Amino acid sequence: xxxxxxxxxxxxxxxxxxxxxxxxxxxxxxxxxxxxxxxxxxxxxxxxxxxxxxxxxxxxxxxxxxxxxxxxxxxxxxxxxxxxxxxxxxxxxxxxxxxxxxxxxxxxxxxxxxxxxxxxxxxxxxxxxxxxxxxxxxxxxxxxxxxxxxxxxxxxxxx
Amino acid sequence: xxxxxxxxxxxxxxxxxxxxxxxxxxxxxxxxxxxxxxxxxxxxxxxxxxxxxxxxxxxxxxxxxxxxxxxxxxxxxxxxxxxxxxxxxxxxxxxxxxxxxxxxxxxxxxxxxxxxxxxxxxxxxxxxxxxxxxxxxxxxxxxxxxxxxxxxxxxxxxxxxxxxxxxxxxxxxxxxxxxxxxxxxxxxxxxxxxxxxxxxxxxxxxxxxxxxxxxxxxxxxxxxxxxxxxxxxxxxxxxxxxxxxxxxxxxxxxxxxxxxxxxxxxxxxxxxxxxxxxxxxxxxxxxxxxxxxxxxxxxxxxxxxxxxxxxxxxxxxxxxxxxxxxxxxxxxxxxxxxxxxxxxxxxxxxxxxxxxxxxxxxxxxxxxxxxxxxxxxxxxxxxxxxxxxxxxxxxxxxxxxxxxxxxxxxxxxxxxxxxxxxxxxxxxxxxxxxxxxxxxxxxxxxxxxxxxxxxxxxxxxxxxxxxxxxxx
Numbered sequence: 001x002x003x004x005x006x007x008x009x010x011x012x013x014x015x016x017x018x019x020x021x022x023x024x025x026x027x028x029x030x031x032x033x034x035x036x037x038x039x040x041x042x043x044x045x046x047x048x049x050x051x052x053x054x055x056x057x058x059x060x061x062x063x064x065x066x067x068x069x070x071x072x073x074x075x076x077x078x079x080x081x082x083x084x085x086x087x088x089x090x091x092x093x094x095x096x097x098x099x100x101x102x103x104x105x106x107x108x109x110x111x112x113x114x115x116x117x118x119x120x121x122x123x124x125x126x127x128x129x130x131x132x133x134x135x136x137x138x139x140x141x142x143x144x145x146x147x148x149x150x151x152x153x154x155x156x157x158x159x
Numbered sequence: 160x161x162x163x164x165x166x167x168x169x170x171x172x173x174x175x176x177x178x179x180x181x182x183x184x185x186x187x188x189x190x191x192x193x194x195x196x197x198x199x200x201x202x203x204x205x206x207x208x209x210x211x212x213x214x215x216x217x218x219x220x221x222x223x224x225x226x227x228x229x230x231x232x233x234x235x236x237x238x239x240x241x242x243x244x245x246x247x248x249x250x251x252x253x254x255x256x257x258x259x260x261x262x263x264x265x266x267x268x269x270x271x272x273x274x275x276x277x278x279x280x281x282x283x284x285x286x287x288x289x290x291x292x293x294x295x296x297x298x299x300x301x302x303x304x305x306x307x308x309x310x311x312x313x314x315x316x317x318x319x320x321x322x323x324x325x326x327x328x329x330x331x332x333x334x335x336x337x338x339x340x341x342x343x344x345x346x347x348x349x350x351x352x353x354x355x356x357x358x359x360x361x362x363x364x365x366x367x368x369x370x371x372x373x374x375x376x377x378x379x380x381x382x383x384x385x386x387x388x389x390x391x392x393x394x395x396x397x398x399x400x401x402x403x404x405x406x407x408x409x410x411x412x413x414x415x416x417x418x419x420x421x422x423x424x425x426x427x428x429x430x431x432x433x434x435x436x437x438x439x440x441x442x443x444x445x446x447x448x449x450x451x452x453x454x455x456x457x458x459x460x461x462x463x464x465x466x467x468x469x470x471x472x473x474x475x476x477x478x479x480x481x482x483x484x485x486x487x488x489x490x491x492x493x494x495x496x497x498x499x500x501x502x503x504x505x506x507x508x509x510x511x512x513x514x515x516x517x518x519x520x521x522x523x524x525x526x527x528x529x530x531x532x533x534x535x536x537x538x539x540x541x542x543x544x545x546x547x548x549x550x551x552x553x554x555x556x557x558x559x560x561x562x563x564x565x566x567x568x569x570x571x572x573x574x575x576x577x578x579x580x581x582x583x584x585x586x587x588x589x590x591x592x593x594x595x596x597x598x599x600x601x602x603x604x605x606x607x608x609x610x611x612x613x614x615x616x617x618x619x620x621x622x623x624x625x626x627x628x629x630x631x
Contacts (some may be wrong), residue, residue, distance in 0.1 A: 046289065046310040080290050100290060101297040101304070150627060 003142045004035035006055035006106070008042055008091075010062055016061050016127040017115030023089050023111075024061040024135050028143075049094050053101045053102035058090040059139055060108070063115035069127060071134040076108040109142065178591060180574045186581050191570035193563065193595065195433035204315030205553045210239050210527075210544050214327055224601060226259035226314060227533030229327045230396065231540040234529030236329025238417070239544055241523035247513035248331030253396045254505045255317050255327065256531060260395060261498040262352070263534035264452070264491040267599040268358065269303020271489060275364055275593045280372065283584055299361065302354040306495065309344075309351040313502065316340040331517030341506055352466075353522065355496045359470060360470070360491045362492055375576040376594045377484025377569030378424065380405035382438055382448035383457045384561070386416070386530065386538050393467075393497060395532040401458045402438065402448065405481050410438075416530030419539050425554065434560045447564040450536025451598065452490035457481050463502070467497035484569050487597045490546025522548045533558050535599055561599040569594045 009025030011018040022040035029038040037051070043061075052058050064072070078096035091110050099105045113131035117124075125134065183189040201220055208216060214232040218225035230252055237244055244252075274287045277296055293300040316336060318326035324331050366373065382405075386398040400414035400422075415423055426435040426443045439447030448454075457480065462468045470493045474480055505511060522544060529540040536558025543552040571593045577587040 045307075045311075047304050047311060050304050050308050096290065097293065097300075099298045100293040 001054060003037045003051075003055040004057065005033075005037070005053060005139075006058045007036070007038040007139055008041060008044070008052075008058065008060050009046060010041045010060065012042060014120060014122065015044055016117040016119055016121050016123060016141070017113075017125050019059040019122070020063050020113045020115060020124060020128050020132050020135070021039055023124070024111075024132055024139065027132075027136055031143075039090070044091065044094055046094070046097060049098040049102065052059070052094060052098045052106060052108075053104040054140060055106045058091075058095075058106045059142055060110045061071035061135055062110065063118070063128070066114040066116045066127065069114050071114070071131045071138070072112045073138055074110045076110050078105065111138055121124050125156040140156055178570055178595070180570065180591075182581070183577070186578075188574040188578055191567055191574055192428075192430060193433075193566045193570060194431040199477045202553045202555055202611035206550050208550055210236055210522075210542055210548050210550055211329055211506070213542065213550070213553075214542070215327070220555075224259060224263055224513055224533050224535070226255055226318075227531065227538050228257050228540070231529040231532040231533075231538045232316060232330050233327045234531060235540045235542045238527030238529070239522060239524050239542065239548070240329050240518070240520040242330050242392050242518040242520050244331045244518055245513070247335060247510040247516045248518075249396070250505055250508055251317065251332045251516060252327055252334060254336070254511060255314060255504060256396050257498045257502050257505070258310040258317075259533050260310075260312035260532075261305045261367050261495050261502070262314070264495045264498075265303050265306035265310065267534070267596075268488060268491050268495070269299060269306070272593070272596050273299060273303070273598070275419065275589070275596070276362075276369065276467070276488075280589045280593055287589075299358065302358055303501075305354050306351055309347050309499075312347065313344055316344060321545035328517065330519055333517070335513055335516050336391040336511045338512060341511065345503070345506045348506070351499045352496070355492060355499055356466070359492050359496065362489060363473075366489075368497075372590065372593070373479060373483045373485040375573055376590070376597055377565060377572060378479060378482050379568055380482060380571065381565055381568075382410060382441075382446070383481065384438070384448045384450050385455045385458050387459050388463075393455060393459040393461070393494075395455075400530075400537070403458050403481075407481060416539065417528040418554065419528065419530070419541075421563075425556065425560075429461060431563075433563050434556075435563045436556055436561045437564060444564055447568065448561065449484070449565045450558050450561045451487060451534075452494050453484065453487045454536065455532065456490045456493060462493070462497045464497050464500035466500055467493055470496060484565065484594065484597045487599070491599070535559055535601055536561055557601075559598070562598045562600065566595055566598055566600065569597070 007025050007028045009021035009023065011021040013019040013022050024116035025038040028036065039051070041048070076095055078099050079090070079092035080096045091108065095105065095108050113128060113135050115128050115148050117128070177194050179192045179194065180188055181190045201217060203552060205213060205216055213236065214229045217228040217232045220228050259530060270289050274289065274292045277299065278287050278291050289300060382402050384400065386394040386400045387396040387401045388398045400416055401409060402411040404410050411422065423440050423444060424439040424446065425439050426437060435443070437443045438448050439446060456471060457473060461472050474493060477486070478485060526543050531538055538558055539556040541554040542550055544550055570591055573590050574587060575585055577590060
């Protein structure tokens with residue numbers, strides 16, 4: 001199966017704002033948009049490249065620094081560095097692995113949501129909540145009709 | 160002057176460790192030590208928690224083999240509740256444990272240790288990793304990913320998530336498999352089987368090339384310990400403990416896992432947080448034994464599935480099948496094959512869809528021991544509780560610990576073979592690491608490291624002075 005858009009949200013859901021990636025993935029999954037797949041994972045693992053290789057566009061969503069308090073999106077390029085333990089990695093390394101063993105290089109974005117609270121516990125901070133909404137708008141744009149031909153009702157947020 | 164070589168850290172294993180090699184006055188290797196430098200403390204901080212929480216807590220011991228701790232923990236919980244779990248629950252737990260064995264072995268074989276074998280032990284360290292492997296043999300790298308994904312798919316289907324699934328519970332499991340999930344997994348099984356057979360063919364074709372490694376990577380006589388089923392069949396969930404010697408003679412059989420303290424002693428060394436279990440009747444350290452794939456293949460009569468039995472027969476034709484730790488890799492592949500075949504059989508069993516999957520009870524015993532085969536070897540969880548089910552004592556006997564003495568001997572043997580003077584030859588570093596990786600030690604991978612871990616080797620004299628230092 002191929003996907004027009006694959007969203008991979010990653011983080012620890014028991015570390016407050018670190019859950020923002022998995023929460024974004026679950027929200028996208030709830031859209032039930034055709035051609036769009038979303039995965040909520042704790043870590044980036046090598047087997048993700050199998051599904052990445054079958055996607056036109058991949059969007060990673062992660063919790064990140066709070067320096068400018070805004071959601072950042074960055075176009076990613078493959079980086080050929082070794083995955084250290086085989087069970088965690090970097091989006092750019094996964095892209096490189098997908099390119100190397102599947103000969104596929106999907107367009108890939110990293111959306112970083114500011115995460116001021118990474119202590120143990122559940123629930124997002126106000127800043128991360130706002131960031132989650134902004135991240136979903138960006139994903140919605142990437143999944144939008146002009147890009148992938150989705151119906152308007154599949155877009156919960158307008159870009 | 161006596162000297163000590165330290166390799167710190169050892170990379171491409173799960174966790175952090177360092178290795179010291181001791182030279183005698185003549186510059187020859189006298190001993191080797193595998194140190195684990197991180198402290199976890201699960202046995203202490205779990206005291207006071209309800210036993211019902213232990214599956215969730217102890218699965219956090221490890222992000223690679225959380226399922227193994229889940230299984231051993233809930234089996235200890237079954238004993239505390241004094242319940243016989245429903246047949247469906249046992250089959251579903253077996254399915255989960257098999258999936259864990261498949262995905263963990265796939266990580267070890269394809270991603271962690273294949274770069275050594277495919278690229279060569281003397282290839283540059285900076286290219287001896289999954290990317291290097293993928294550039295030379297992308298099909299092998301894809302195979303590892305496919306097998307990992309197959310095991311992870313089953314774990315996620317049963318447990319709701321791939322890492323730290325909280326699905327098993329004392330008394331059974333929380334839910335059965337759905338028909339859709341079963342059918343999806345069933346559809347993936349043929350490809351997993353084909354991938355494993357391809358890897359076996361490739362590995363067997365390489366064995367001649369690595370005769371020297373097979374002869375020196377922990378090739379020694381020791382006891383082998385693990386679970387076997389009633390008729391001596393390969394076992395991973397139930398059964399009883401069997402111990403065989405290096406000639407294949409049964410030393411002890413049908414031992415009750417719950418009485419492990421009658422035959423397993425646990426030594427503690429002051430330079431490592433890893434315990435050193437030993438076979439009690441032979442004492443410490445003579446009671447060294449090995450657990451894990453190599454042991455399991457040597458203690459059983461047969462695997463119990465047709466393709467794996469054929470591979471076992473071929474494996475046993477090797478004269479070093481009971482001794483060479485290098486053959487852990489071969490044994491791991493045969494266990495993947497058996498795992499995939501066994502998973503396919505379980506998927507045909509209607510019980511895995513049954514709603515009768517959990518027995519419920521309170522505290523009916525004050526003590527319970529859960530034992531199962533983790534990918535790396537036999538795992539024991541031993542709990543004592545008060546009348547309210549709060550833990551008063553926790554003891555975990557993990558597979559990597561049980562291989563600790565064997566890993567020391569492996570490092571010493573490799574060092575003796577490659578150290579010919581007071582210099583530290585490059586092939587030694589690569590092979591010591593690879594020798595350790597044959598055991599696939601898991602030193603609690605919840606302590607993560609980012610980036611390629613550098614190799615740090617120091618040569619220290621008997622007076623404690625640093626004589627030499629190498630980093631890469």
